[in-house]
Amino acid sequence: MEVPDDVTLALRQAGLTDVWGALSAGKKRGMLHTISLAKRAPTRIKRIQKLIEALTSQDAR
Numbered sequence: 001m002e003v004p005d006d007v008t009l010a011l012r013q014a015g016l017t018d019v020w021g022a023l024s025a026g027k028k029r030g031m032l033h034t035i036s037l038a039k040r041a042p043t044r045i046k047r048i049q050k051l052i053e054a055l056t057s058q059d060a061r
Contacts (some may be wrong), residue, residue, distance in 0.1 A: 001029050002015075010048050016055045 003011075003020075011017050020028070031051055038044035 003012055003028075003032065005030065006044070007035060009047055011055075014052045014056065016052065019055045019058060033054055044051070 011020050021030075031054075032052055035044060035047045035051065
């Protein structure tokens, strides 16, 4: 599954591209699927923010 541009941008701005790269394909697919189901832009933005928060907390471990 290709990573959408807005998700890639958010990962780069947060400095989490390495953390994202270390995830399994299934984990990435699940996270991207949740984001892709958003019907409205504000919902998509919130879901991307939650993704960044989840990866940040994972990176801190």
